Amino acid sequence: MTDENKNKPINKKERMKIPRQKMPEQLPQDRVRNFKEVPYGLTPQLAMEEAKRCLECPKPPCIAGCPVEVNIPAFIKLVAEGDFIGAARKIKETNALPAICGRVCPQEEQCEQVCVLTKKHKSVGIGNLERFVADYEREHGKVEIPKLPPSTGKKIAVVGSGPAGLTVAADLAQMGHKVTIYEALHKPGGVLIYGIPEFRLPKAIVQSEVNYLMQLGVEVKTSYVVGKLDTVDELFEMGFDAIFIGTGAGLPNFMKIEGENFNGIYSANEFLTRSNLMAAYDFPNMDTPIFVGENVAVLGGGNTAMDSVRTSLRLGAKNAYIVYRRSRTEMPARIEEIHHAEQEGVQFMFLTNPIKYIGDENGWVKAMECIKMELGEPDASGRRRPVEIKGSNFVLPVDTVVVAVGNSSNPLIPQTTPGLKTNKWGNIEVDPNTQMSSRPGVFAGGDIVTGGATVILAAGAGKVAARAIHKYVMGIPFDEPKKEEAKPAVR
Amino acid sequence: MFKIIDKKELCENVHQFRIEASHLVQKAKAGQFVILRKDDKGERVPMSIGGLDKNKGLLTVVIQEVGKTSASMNRMKIGESFADVVGPLGIPSHIEKFGHCICIGGGVGIPPIFPIAQALKMAGNRVTTIIGARNKSLLIFEEELSSASDRLLITTDDGSYGTHGFVTTVLQKLITDGEKIDMVIAIGPVPMMKAVVNTTREPKVKTLVSLNPIMVDGTGMCGACRVTVGGKTKFACVDGPDFDGHEVDFDEMTKRMKMYAKYEKVAYEKFLHNDCHLAKQIEEMR
Ligand SMILES: Cc1cc2nc3c(=O)[nH]c(=O)nc-3n(C[C@H](O)[C@H](O)[C@H](O)COP(=O)(O)OP(=O)(O)OC[C@H]3O[C@@H](n4cnc5c(N)ncnc54)[C@H](O)[C@@H]3O)c2cc1C
Numbered sequence A: 001m002t003d004e005n006k007n008k009p010i011n012k013k014e015r016m017k018i019p020r021q022k023m024p025e026q027l028p029q030d031r032v033r034n035f036k037e038v039p040y041g042l043t044p045q046l047a048m049e050e051a052k053r054c055l056e057c058p059k060p061p062c063i064a065g066c067p068v069e070v071n072i073p074a075f076i077k078l079v080a081e082g083d084f085i086g087a088a089r090k091i092k093e094t095n096a097l098p099a100i101c102g103r104v105c106p107q108e109e110q111c112e113q114v115c116v117l118t119k120k121h122k123s124v125g126i127g128n129l130e131r132f133v134a135d136y137e138r139e140h141g142k143v144e145i146p147k148l149p150p151s152t153g154k155k156i157a158v159v160g161s162g163p164a165g166l167t168v169a170a171d172l173a174q175m176g177h178k179v180t181i182y183e184a185l186h187k188p189g190g191v192l193i194y195g196i197p198e199f200r201l202p203k204a205i206v207q208s209e210v211n212y213l214m215q216l217g218v219e220v221k222t223s224y225v226v227g228k229l230d231t232v233d234e235l236f237e238m239g240f241d242a243i244f245i246g247t248g249a250g251l252p253n254f255m256k257i258e259g260e261n262f263n264g265i266y267s268a269n270e271f272l273t274r275s276n277l278m279a280a281y282d283f284p285n286m287d288t289p290i291f292v293g294e295n296v297a298v299l300g301g302g303n304t305a306m307d308s309v310r311t312s313l314r315l316g317a318k319n320a321y322i323v324y325r326r327s328r329t330e331m332p333a334r335i336e337e338i339h340h341a342e343q344e345g346v347q348f349m350f351l352t353n354p355i356k357y358i359g360d361e362n363g364w365v366k367a368m369e370c371i372k373m374e375l376g377e378p379d380a381s382g383r384r385r386p387v388e389i390k391g392s393n394f395v396l397p398v399d400t401v402v403v404a405v406g407n408s409s410n411p412l413i414p415q416t417t418p419g420l421k422t423n424k425w426g427n428i429e430v431d432p433n434t435q436m437s438s439r440p441g442v443f444a445g446g447d448i449v450t451g452g453a454t455v456i457l458a459a460g461a462g463k464v465a466a467r468a469i470h471k472y473v474m475g476i477p478f479d480e481p482k483k484e485e486a487k488p489a490v491r
Numbered sequence B: 001m002f003k004i005i006d007k008k009e010l011c012e013n014v015h016q017f018r019i020e021a022s023h024l025v026q027k028a029k030a031g032q033f034v035i036l037r038k039d040d041k042g043e044r045v046p047m048s049i050g051g052l053d054k055n056k057g058l059l060t061v062v063i064q065e066v067g068k069t070s071a072s073m074n075r076m077k078i079g080e081s082f083a084d085v086v087g088p089l090g091i092p093s094h095i096e097k098f099g100h101c102i103c104i105g106g107g108v109g110i111p112p113i114f115p116i117a118q119a120l121k122m123a124g125n126r127v128t129t130i131i132g133a134r135n136k137s138l139l140i141f142e143e144e145l146s147s148a149s150d151r152l153l154i155t156t157d158d159g160s161y162g163t164h165g166f167v168t169t170v171l172q173k174l175i176t177d178g179e180k181i182d183m184v185i186a187i188g189p190v191p192m193m194k195a196v197v198n199t200t201r202e203p204k205v206k207t208l209v210s211l212n213p214i215m216v217d218g219t220g221m222c223g224a225c226r227v228t229v230g231g232k233t234k235f236a237c238v239d240g241p242d243f244d245g246h247e248v249d250f251d252e253m254t255k256r257m258k259m260y261a262k263y264e265k266v267a268y269e270k271f272l273h274n275d276c277h278l279a280k281q282i283e284e285m286r
C-alpha cells in the first residue's frame, strides 16, 4: 500500500486483485515447544488491506452465513476506513464475544464459506478481521461499559458460564436485570477456559469477557454446583424470577472397549482440563500433574481431538497420532486446526479404529490394537459409514491415549428438576423461538440443548433466550413465531 | 471464603479442620464429599465429610499428609481460608432401617464413618462400629464414634490398644459367633476395604465401600475417577462414592491410584525440601 493511493476510491476489479492477507504466526518448530497463541493477529495495515477486499455486496450472503448475523460488510467498511473501535462496536450489536468467535468460529463453514469471493478467489478473512478489531478495542482500553437502564428489580440466575451463559448474562444485565451466574468449576468460562487451549484462545481474553460482565453488575459465583448445593427449584425459592441453564455437554464418551481403564488413557476432558484449567503444563510450579508419554494416540477427528493432540506435542510427545475412523474429508475439526496440527508434525491415521488396549503388568497401556476401515453407505448424518475391513488388524505401540469421541449432557440438572423435559440423548427440550423449556421460567441454550456444537451457536441461543427471558419476567407476551423465519438468529 | 475456624492435630500427619461453609453444610448429607483447593496454584483434592455442624455452619474434614497438597493444607493455620470448597458431591450414603449395621473405618476413613453411623442410628438401626489403626497413637475419632454407636470395637495392628489384629479380625469373629448382620459399610485404605469385602463375601453380607480414586472435577466431567464395578465402568464422583463392595475391581483401582506416583514424589520432595529450607531460613533469622 503506497501513500498516494491510500485514499483513492478503489473499484471492484482492483479489490479482487488484492490477495488474502496472511496472518503472521509462530513457526511450527517454535510453537510446538510453548503454549503461546499460534497466530499473532493482523497488524492495522494488514487489516485495512484485507478489508479493502470486501466488495460491500448489496445483498451480502455472508451475513446469512453467520449464525448471529453480524453485519459483516458494515464492520469491514469501518476497518477499511481505519475506524477499528467503530468496527468492534458494530459487531457487538449482534455478537457479544467477537475476540473469541474471531478465533474459534468454523468460519470456512459459516460466514466465509458463502462470501462471494470464495468461488473464484479466497474469501474475505472475516474471522481474522473480527479478531483484529476486538483485540484492538480491548488492548487500547476502549471497551465501553454501556450505561445501564434503571433496575427492573428482576433477578435471573444463569447456571453455567460457557458462551451461552456469558451471553445471556451480558444481555440481561444491559436490560436492567440483576443477574447471578452459578458455575461448578472454580473459574468461569466453560469450555473456553477448561477445554480450548491457551495456544488457540488465550485465557486472558476469556477473563476480560468475564470482567466485563462483572462491570455490568453481574455476580459470578464459582465452585457452585447447581443440583447439589441448590436445585433449580431452590433457586426459585431464593427469589429468582427466571433461570437460564447453559450447562453444556460435559460428560465424556468412552468407546467401551477392552482395557479402557488402563493407566495412560484419558478422556479429552480430563487431559485438557488438567492442562488448561489446572495449568498442569507448568507442573510442579502448579500442583496438578499430567502424564504424557512418547507415543500418544488421540481418538477422534473434531476440534477436541486436534486440541488434545497438539497439547500432547507441547507436553513432549515424540509421536502424536490422530486415529480417526473416517477419512480426512469427514473430519469435523476446523480446517485451520487440522492444518496447524499437520505443520506441527501430527501423524494422521485415517480409516482406523481402535478395538482393544493392551496393558503391562502394572496396568499401564502399552499398545492399541486397531483395525482398518473403509467407507460404506451414508448413515443418518449423511456421512459415509465406516465399516471394518476383516483381517486388517494391527498393533500400534502407545503409552498415552486421549479419547476424544464426543461428549454427552450431564444429567445432574434434569435429574434434580422435576418436570424438565429432555430428549433421548438427555438434552433439554426448548421452544426454539424463546429457548424456554417445559418448565415455565426455566430457559436453556447451548450444548445442553443441541449436544456438542459451536461457541457461536451457544452464544446465539443465549441472545434468543435473553430476549425471551426479558419478556417473561416483565410480563410481556412472547411474539407469535413467524412461519418462514421460525428461528432467525440460530441455524 | 472458606475460613478455618478450628484446627487440631489428631495424630502424626493427620489434622482435623473445621471450616466455615454454612451453605454447603446445610445441604450436605452423610457419605458425601467435598473438593478443596488451597490457593490459586492448588490441585483440586477430594476429602470426605467428617462431620457437619449445622448450627454453626461448620464442616469437618480430616486430612492425612500423603503428598504435596495434603502436606501444604496441613500447614494452614486457623484464620486462613481455602480458595475453594466445592460440594456436597457424590450420592449420600443410602440410609434406611436395615437392622444391625456394622460401620468399619480405617485410617482417615474413620472420620467419614462418623456421620454415617450417626445417620444409621437415627434411622433406628443398631450400630456396631469397628475402627482400626496401626497403633494406639494413630487411632482417631474414638470419642465421636463411641457416642454415635451402640457398640465400639477397636483394633490395632500391634496390639497396643483394643484387639490385636485388623478390623477384619473382629469382623470375622462377629460372623463366626453367628451375630445377625444386615449390612456392613467400610471406609478406609483400599487394602482394608478389599479385606472386608473378602470377609463378607462368603457369608453373603451386603457390604458397601466408599471409593476414593483420583478425581479432578468431581462432577462427572472428566472420567479420572472411573472404577470398574460389576464389570461396568462407573464414575466414582457421581455414581458413588458408595458401591457394592463385592462388585468392585479393587486391583484395577489400586493400579489407577498410582498413575501419577512419579510426579507426586517429585512434587512432595520439592515441597519438603523448600519447607526445610524455609524453616532453616526462619531459624537463621531468629
Ligand atoms: C476441546 C474443545 C474444543 C472446541 N473447539 C471449538 C472451536 O474451535 N470452535 C467452536 O465454535 N466450538 C468449539 N468447541 C465447542 C464449544 O466450545 C461449545 O459448543 C460451547 O462451549 C458450548 O457452550 P455452552 O455455553 O453451551 O457450554 P460450556 O462451554 O460447555 O459451559 C458449560 C458450563 O456449565 C458448567 N456447569 C455444568 N453443570 C453445572 C451445574 N450443575 N452447576 C453449575 N455449573 C455447571 C460447566 O462447568 C461449564 O463451565 C470446542 C469444544 C471442546 C470441548
Ligand SMILES: Cc1cc2nc3c(=O)[nH]c(=O)nc-3n(C[C@H](O)[C@H](O)[C@H](O)COP(=O)(O)OP(=O)(O)OC[C@H]3O[C@@H](n4cnc5c(N)ncnc54)[C@H](O)[C@@H]3O)c2cc1C
Residues within 6 Å of the ligand: B033, B043, B044, B045, B046, B047, B048, B049, B061, B062, B063, B064, B065, B066, B067, B068, B069, B070, B071, B108, B112, B211, B212, B213, B214, B215, B216, B241, B257, B258, B260, B261, B264, B265, B268
Ligand atoms: C471421595 C474421596 C474422599 C477422600 N477423603 C479423604 C479424607 O477424608 N482424608 C484424606 O486425608 N484423604 C482423603 N482422600 C484422598 C485424598 O484426596 C488424597 O490423599 C489427596 O488428594 C492427596 O493429594 P496430595 O497432593 O497430598 O498427594 P499426592 O502426592 O498427589 O498423591 C498421593 C496419593 O493420593 C492419591 N491422590 C492424588 N491425587 C488425588 C486426587 N486428585 N484425588 C484423589 N486421590 C488422589 C493417589 O492415590 C496418590 O498416589 C479422599 C479421596 C476421595 C476420592
Ligand code: SF4
Residues within 6 Å of the ligand: A065, A066, A067, A068, A069, A070, A072, A095, A101, A102, A105, A107, A110, A111, A112, A126, A127, A130, A456
Ligand atoms: S461470529 Fe463467527 S460466523 Fe459470525 S461473522 Fe464472526 S466469525 Fe463469522
Ligand code: SF4
Residues within 6 Å of the ligand: A053, A054, A055, A056, A057, A060, A061, A062, A063, A072, A073, A114, A115, A116, A117, A124, A126
Ligand atoms: S460476501 Fe464477502 S465480499 Fe460480499 S460483503 Fe460479505 S464479506 Fe464482503
Ligand code: FES
Residues within 6 Å of the ligand: B214, B215, B216, B217, B218, B219, B220, B221, B222, B223, B224, B225, B226, B235, B236, B237, B238
Ligand atoms: S472426578 Fe471427574 S468425572 Fe469424576
